[in-house]
Amino acid sequence: MANRAFDNKGVYSLLLTPFKEDRSIDFEVYKKYVEWQSRQGAQHLFACCGSSEMTTLTLDERIELATLAVKHANGTPVVATANIEPTWHGQLEEIKRMEQTGVEGLVFVTKGYCDNNDRMFTYLSELAEHTTLPIILYEFPGMQPHLMDAECYGRLVETGKFYGIKDTTCRIERIKEKIAVQGDSAVLQANIPYLMEAYEAGARGVIATPTSCGAYLFAKMYDEFFVQNDREAANYTHQQICVLDNAIDSGFCASAKYLVSLCGIEGFNWYTRGNHELNPQRLKSLRVFFDWAKATGFKFYND
Numbered sequence: 001m002a003n004r005a006f007d008n009k010g011v012y013s014l015l016l017t018p019f020k021e022d023r024s025i026d027f028e029v030y031k032k033y034v035e036w037q038s039r040q041g042a043q044h045l046f047a048c049c050g051s052s053e054m055t056t057l058t059l060d061e062r063i064e065l066a067t068l069a070v071k072h073a074n075g076t077p078v079v080a081t082a083n084i085e086p087t088w089h090g091q092l093e094e095i096k097r098m099e100q101t102g103v104e105g106l107v108f109v110t111k112g113y114c115d116n117n118d119r120m121f122t123y124l125s126e127l128a129e130h131t132t133l134p135i136i137l138y139e140f141p142g143m144q145p146h147l148m149d150a151e152c153y154g155r156l157v158e159t160g161k162f163y164g165i166k167d168t169t170c171r172i173e174r175i176k177e178k179i180a181v182q183g184d185s186a187v188l189q190a191n192i193p194y195l196m197e198a199y200e201a202g203a204r205g206v207i208a209t210p211t212s213c214g215a216y217l218f219a220k221m222y223d224e225f226f227v228q229n230d231r232e233a234a235n236y237t238h239q240q241i242c243v244l245d246n247a248i249d250s251g252f253c254a255s256a257k258y259l260v261s262l263c264g265i266e267g268f269n270w271y272t273r274g275n276h277e278l279n280p281q282r283l284k285s286l287r288v289f290f291d292w293a294k295a296t297g298f299k300f301y302n303d
Contacts, residue, residue: 006105006134008163008186010043011222012079012207013215014051015069016257019271025061027068029267034072036265040302041219042211045073046107048080048098051212051253055142056273059085063097070102079105079136083127095131105163106133109140110148117152128161136188137165138207150174154181164188166207176201192245196238199225213256213263214244214300244300247289254278255286262290263301 015037018029037045047069048054048062057065066080082098083091098106108127113120128135137156139146147169156162164186167175172194178187179202186204189195195206211218217240225234248255254276261268270278278286293300 006077006163007043008134008136009204009226011041011205011211011215011218012044012046012136012166012188013037013040013042013211013218014049014207014209015045015047015065016212016253016260017052017057017065018257018268019273020269021271023271023273025057025065026267026269027064029265030065031068031072033260033265033268034069035074036260036263037215038072038074038076040215041223042076042215043205043219043222044105045069045076045078046080046207047078047103048082048084049107049138049207050140050142051209051256053253053273054081054084059090059094059097062094063101066098066101066103077104079103079107081109081138081140082106082131083108083111091127092130095127099131099133104133105136106131107136107138107166109138109143110146112143112145114139114145114148114152117149120148120152121155124156125159125161128159134163135161136163139166139168139190141168147174148178150177150181153178154183157181157183157185164205166190167203170194172197172201175203179203192242195221195241196225196235199234208245209252209256210241210245210248212253213248213259214241216302217241217244217300240298240300243298247286251276251278251282255282258283258286259290262287264303 018026047066069078082095085094168190170191188205188207189198221237254270258270
């Protein structure tokens with residue numbers, strides 16, 4: 001691969017976007033949140049992602065968020081999506097501006113072109129010619145059809161431009177198909193129930209929604225599996241991750257934002273720009289989960 005200094009493996013922690021009541025971005029809270037995320041042990045931070053509500057953000061907002069993420073990440077490498085704009089020339093401008101933020105890698109979504117492998121391959125390989133940064137692919141559910149065939153992924157990997165893919169198929173057989181052609185790239189798992197099985201099959205990392213509030217657990221599991229080679233410990237931590245995933249599943253990403261506020265990021269409102277709504281019962285449920293975690297020693301974040 002062209003840039004071997006970029007380590008494509010590990011935990012990519014997703015960055016939420018805090019909003020004020022008027023739904024403008026609270027950049028001051030975001031700075032504190034990024035600093036907190038940088039202490040959770042992930043190998044990478046992922047700005048301007050699906051959990052950031054990136055399709056509701058303007059290009060200027062996405063650039064500012066990526067810039068601040070780099071500045072406040074305490075040296076943790078940051079990647080960010082760079083092809084959200086609707087037109088080709090808009091995406092080229094987006095790539096250029098995103099490169100200037102200081103991110104160490106770009107993320108390209110599959111853009112809804114996965115119903116045609118040749119079109120998908122041509123689009124992504126031609127877009128990749130406009131950057132020298134490592135590229136991670138993202139099967140973003142917000143632009144469908146979004147699930148890439150392993151054959152197409154393998155061809156893209158062979159170009160040397162693509163360092164990994166966030167696989168969102170949620171089907172172990174399709175995950176394994178991509179692993180079979182990953183070469184030096186990294187299949188990065190998004191599905192929580194299959195995470196342990198995906199690691200055992202050869203996946204090299206994770207990009208999943210609960211990292212937005214519980215990256216500590218993911219880093220712990222990654223270390224147990226890949227560094228300590230302690231499968232029993234990794235399996236137990238995976239079970240804990242499943243508990244966290246179920247706790248935030250209803251109402252995500254508002255639910256994760258509320259948990260982040262309980263973890264000590266003052267002023268992090270649960271507001272989103274979507275149709276998420278946390279009623280009093282849901283807020284109470286999350287509070288009960290948080291209090292239970294504290295009382296039982298279920299550590300899902302680093303103070």
